[in-house]
Amino acid sequence: MQTLQNEWRAVWNARSLVWVLTLREVAARHAGTAVGILWPYLQPLLTVAAYYLVFDVVFSMRLGNGAPTHAVGTFLVVGALPWMAFCDAVSRGMNSLIEAGGMLQKNPLPPVLFTTRAVLASSVIYGPLIVLVALIYTPLHGFRLPVLSLLPLLAAQVLLSVLLGYLLAILAAALRDTVQIVGFLLSVGIYLTPILFPLSMFPEGWRWVLWLNPMTAFVIGYQDVLLQGIWPPVAAWIAIAAWMGAVALALNVIVARSRDQLVDWL
Amino acid sequence: MSSDAAPTNSPARGAGATPPVGSVPHREAETVLKVAGVSKEYKLYPSPRSRLRALLTGRATHRSHWALRDVSFELQRGQCIGVIGDNGAGKSSLLKLLAGTLQPSMGTIQRVGRVTAILELGAGFHPDFSGRDNLYFGGSLIGITHEEMARLEPEIIAFCELGEALDRPVKTYSSGMAVRLAFALVTAVQPDVLIIDEALAVGDQHFQKKCIERIMAFRNSGCTILFCSHSPYHIRHLCDAAMWLKGGRMEQFGPTEPVLAAYDLYTRERQEREQQAIEAASQPVAALPSVAETPYAHPADEAALAVPADPPAPVVAVERGDACLLSVEVDNLGEPVGEQPAVLHSKDLVVTIVARGRGAERPHIGFMIEQSKGVGITSLATHEEGMFPQQLPDGTWQSVLTFPDLPLHSGDYVISAFLFDETGLVVYDEWFQFRHFRFIFPKPLPGLVRLPHHWA
Numbered sequence: 179m180q181t182l183q184n185e186w187r188a189v190w191n192a193r194s195l196v197w198v199l200t201l202r203e204v205a206a207r208h209a210g211t212a213v214g215i216l217w218p219y220l221q222p223l224l225t226v227a228a229y230y231l232v233f234d235v236v237f238s239m240r241l242g243n244g245a246p247t248h249a250v251g252t253f254l255v256v257g258a259l260p261w262m263a264f265c266d267a268v269s270r271g272m273n274s275l276i277e278a279g280g281m282l283q284k285n286p287l288p289p290v291l292f293t294t295r296a297v298l299a300s301s302v303i304y305g306p307l308i309v310l311v312a313l314i315y316t317p318l319h320g321f322r323l324p325v326l327s328l329l330p331l332l333a334a335q336v337l338l339s340v341l342l343g344y345l346l347a348i349l350a351a352a353l354r355d356t357v358q359i360v361g362f363l364l365s366v367g368i369y370l371t372p373i374l375f376p377l378s379m380f381p382e383g384w385r386w387v388l389w390l391n392p393m394t395a396f397v398i399g400y401q402d403v404l405l406q407g408i409w410p411p412v413a414a415w416i417a418i419a420a421w422m423g424a425v426a427l428a429l430n431v432i433v434a435r436s437r438d439q440l441v442d443w444l
Numbered sequence: 445m446s447s448d449a450a451p452t453n454s455p456a457r458g459a460g461a462t463p464p465v466g467s468v469p470h471r472e473a474e475t476v477l478k479v480a481g482v483s484k485e486y487k488l489y490p491s492p493r494s495r496l497r498a499l500l501t502g503r504a505t506h507r508s509h510w511a512l513r514d515v516s517f518e519l520q521r522g523q524c525i526g527v528i529g530d531n532g533a534g535k536s537s538l539l540k541l542l543a544g545t546l547q548p549s550m551g552t553i554q555r556v557g558r559v560t561a562i563l564e565l566g567a568g569f570h571p572d573f574s575g576r577d578n579l580y581f582g583g584s585l586i587g588i589t590h591e592e593m594a595r596l597e598p599e600i601i602a603f604c605e606l607g608e609a610l611d612r613p614v615k616t617y618s619s620g621m622a623v624r625l626a627f628a629l630v631t632a633v634q635p636d637v638l639i640i641d642e643a644l645a646v647g648d649q650h651f652q653k654k655c656i657e658r659i660m661a662f663r664n665s666g667c668t669i670l671f672c673s674h675s676p677y678h679i680r681h682l683c684d685a686a687m688w689l690k691g692g693r694m695e696q697f698g699p700t701e702p703v704l705a706a707y708d709l710y711t712r713e714r715q716e717r718e719q720q721a722i723e724a725a726s727q728p729v730a731a732l733p734s735v736a737e738t739p740y741a742h743p744a745d746e747a748a749l750a751v752p753a754d755p756p757a758p759v760v761a762v763e764r765g766d767a768c769l770l771s772v773e774v775d776n777l778g779e780p781v782g783e784q785p786a787v788l789h790s791k792d793l794v795v796t797i798v799a800r801g802r803g804a805e806r807p808h809i810g811f812m813i814e815q816s817k818g819v820g821i822t823s824l825a826t827h828e829e830g831m832f833p834q835q836l837p838d839g840t841w842q843s844v845l846t847f848p849d850l851p852l853h854s855g856d857y858v859i860s861a862f863l864f865d866e867t868g869l870v871v872y873d874e875w876f877q878f879r880h881f882r883f884i885f886p887k888p889l890p891g892l893v894r895l896p897h898h899w900a
Contacts, residue, residue, distance in 0.1 A: 194584075194589075195584055195585070198581065198584045199584075202570070205573075206570055206573075209570075209572035280568070281568045281585070284545060284563055284564055284568065285545065285585050285586070286543055286545050286559075286561075287585065348499070349496060349499065352496040353493060353495060353496035354492065431502070435498075435499055435502055437547060438485075438547040438548070438549050439486070441545065441546065441547075442486065442546075443495070
């Protein structure tokens with residue numbers, strides 16, 4: 179893991195630059211608009227609000243027995259918002275190097291800074307939104323102690339997004355098709371999570387498929403914390419650690435193999 | 445902050461050590477840049493798919509292209525080095541490695557202090573943000589903090605002369621404005637090592653002059669400069685030493701003149717071979733424009749070299765604008781007949797060069813004569829000889845250059861004229877190989893030049 183350590187050191191040493199880059203990325207996204215900084219927040223917020231309005235207010239749909247909550251919209255929001263955050267962070271991370279190609283070819287900066295800033299720029303949008311949802315859900319979870327596990331869950335999600343985003347960014351630099359393939363996987367990936375339906379509604383024989391999606395463990399965690407105020411199951415933590423370790427190992431190998439030629443591919 | 449291989453706290457003070465091969469002795473022997481056995485391999489994959497496969501499996505499926513092989517040298521503080529070589533000799537790769545945008549495949553590069561590279565200017569500006577915003581952001585990319593930038597800002601604004609435009613989005617800038625801002629930004633702080641890739645030709649004449657003045661000021665205050673150019677003229681004037689890269693290897697490194705002379709010989713021989721190859725392949729139709737290195741060629745004019753040797757349309761309008769050559773007249777020159785060049789009906793060659801200067805500045809004028817197909821014979825310039833053009837009543841400048849009893853043998857010759865600024869560093873204009881003429885020496889002896897001589 180020597181290579182990954184060096185990458186981490188590069189990020190740490192340039193942390194003030196990473197922060198400048200992050201703020202600029204956020205600012206660049208709404209440059210020239212009237213509402214300005216609110217836009218990046220409004221879009222996911224309005225999507226989530228639409229879920230609530232459509233499923234809980236207009237249709238009043240109800241989940242069956244065994245579900246952690248009965249209001250479909252309420253259930254949906256808890257999983258969908260972190261999923262949107264994950265998709266946003268991973269796809270931005272994946273495109274970060276290709277987008278920063280010009281800058282990397284002309285400035286002696288470590289490429290990892292640009293993936294980190296892409297994921298961080300996504301996190302400063304979605305992080306506060308998830309916290310906001312947690313606050314709105316107070317009547318459901320009543321701020322019991324397990325709510326604190328929201329923090330490690332969020333931190334782990336950011337870290338996994340950086341690792342996965344960087345891995346995919348290098349693969350995308352090598353072969354641009356990666357972007358298309360991962361884009362497709364991210365758009366269908368929501369069906370491989372217990373976001374739309376609770377885990378209990380999936381057929382027993384097919385449940386293992388869900389664990390192929392790194393977000394399944396996170397979604398289960400968020401649902402337990404925000405809907406019921408209970409600790410996430412140990413299985414979820416193990417799955418998160420396993421995913422993190424696997425991606426880190428792969429990344430370590432890929433970074434070492436591509437280090438001296440990565441910028442040429444951009 | 446930019447040391448790759450070794451901590452910056454050991455700047456290898458090599459005062460007592462034996463100077464390594466390839467180093468040029470200098471009064472202050474503080475090494476600011478040490479390149480040891482650096483090679484750069486470009487891995488060429490047959491397709492991006494095999495690139496991904498190699499990444500995933502770790503198996504080598506590439507062909508290797510070594511842009512640089514085993515290059516070692518050291519630069520001392522205050523040295524100015526010119527890098528020359530053919531296209532593809534590895535110049536750009538070397539500069540990028542030194543700047544740190546590329547990683548060496550082998551070997552180490554040690555740098556001391558701030559390294560600034562002027563490789564391609566204007567990269568990283570966001571079109572939607574104002575010039576000022578981009579200035580601060582660009583500064584953070586090259587390690588200038590917000591507070592430091594606030595201190596430097598007035599000087600940068602004064603230098604780039606953008607004025608009000610600084611608060612407009614960069615997308616409204618002309619390319620020249622963006623380049624001016626970028627140059628002002630990267631040179632806002634004096635570096636310890638400055639790397640320049642043929643960037644002397646930025647913006648208009650006025651700004652070019654300012655750029656060169658700033659680079660000269662850096663040089664005079666002890667900044668080490670590594671300068672890559674196709675212009676032997678500039679290397680000769682700016683650099684104490686030259687490095688010739690050939691096929692990725694360092695062919696020669698040492699005092700400027702011998703290296704340039706060796707490179708010049710090499711290019712002539714190569715051109716001759718190419719010429720022969722062309723002639724063997726097809727009978728030449730007309731006099732091919734020679735691609736010889738003009739001693740004054742500067743980077744932006746590489747394309748101009750390929751332009752046929754017809755005279756450029758003389759500029760008539762004198763009213764405004766940039767400095768340029770207005771007319772170059774050769775006395776007693778006959779009319780060209782068909783494909784044949786004009787014959788000089790005189791023993792003397794008298795050339796009258798008229799140019800428009802820039803403002804009150806007194807320009808300098810250069811002249812070159814070469815064989816139509818073959819070698820250069822001589823090049824001259826007023827600033828090299830302590831002479832000055834005369835100002836005419838209408839404000840233009842004129843030099844009359846006379847070669848009494850032109851000491852050439854019979855043959856076809858071609859002349860070029862150049863206009864410089866008062867320092868001789870900025871080439872304002874050039875009419876390169878713009879007129880061919882035939883000179884007939886009445887005695888039927890073979891040869892090229894009649895040298896001063898006496899019999900005893």
